[in-house]
Amino acid sequence: MSVDALRALHQRVSVPRLIGPAPDPEQQQAMFDAALRAPDHAYLRPWRFLVMQDEGLEALGELFGKAALADTPDLSADTLARTQGLPLRAPLLIVAISCHQEHPKVPAIEQDLACGAAVSNMLIAAHAMGLGAVWRTGALAYHPLVKQGLGLAENEQIIAFLYVGHPAGERKQVPQLNSDDFFQRWPHST
Structure with a gap:
């Protein structure tokens, strides 16, 4: 893995304060391509994505208001x-939608996780290109009127509202965590 890829993985942070312009078409395509490389048990591709700008953002706001x-x-x-x-x-x-498919070896939770991994890949790709992004959900992601208004089927659910733009101001410092606090060898040696 290249140093640049590791740097993006090690330094990515959520950027909640975002400004325009929107990522250009090439940047958006790079994010989309990254999403499609997410781990996906049985190659189900259990996801779809709605991409919104300008009037799409306003229409989503109206839908949020109705809900x-x-x-x-x-x-x-x-x-x-x-x-x-x-x-x-x-x-x-970008609205990330998990599309549950019947499969004898891939339960719905694994399909949700695959969609979540696709979102994570987009977050890392955005960071690597100098963009800012934040993954949000909240009650509106689960609201029946929002799901209906976005055209979700019964077998679908929203995994993320992925907000993307340019960072407004300085990025926050990456917290330095000690991996020993989270990773343990097993079985424990004495």
């Missing part, structure tokens, strides 16, 4: 506006 009003009909105008503005936090948003 919020369905849950809380007396929602304040400020809260409704904030909810509708959530997709506008980045110039590009």
Whole structure:
């Protein structure tokens, strides 16, 4: 593995504050290609992705607003506006959808994990290209009206709202973790 690939893996951080412009078509394609290299038991390709910019972000905001009003009909105008503005936090948003397929050796959870790995690959690719990205979900990812509005089938679920753009300001420092706190040899030697 190249030093650049290891650097991207070791230094990637979530970047919640994002500005435009959106990644250019070449950068987007590099992220898409990275997603499709995710580990995938039985080559099911149990994913699909909705890519949103401009009017797509506004339409998603309207959908978020409908879902919020369905849950809380007396929602304040400020809260409704904030909810509708959530997709506008980045110039590009990718909705990662896990598509469960019947398979005797690959349960749904493994298919969700494969889709999650595809999202992780896109995060790393974005970082390697100098972009910023953050993986978000929250209650709206599971809301029936959002799922319906995005055209999800019964066998599908949202795994991530992946926000992508350029970092607004300095990236936060990468926390230095001690691998010994998380990795243990097994069986333990005495």
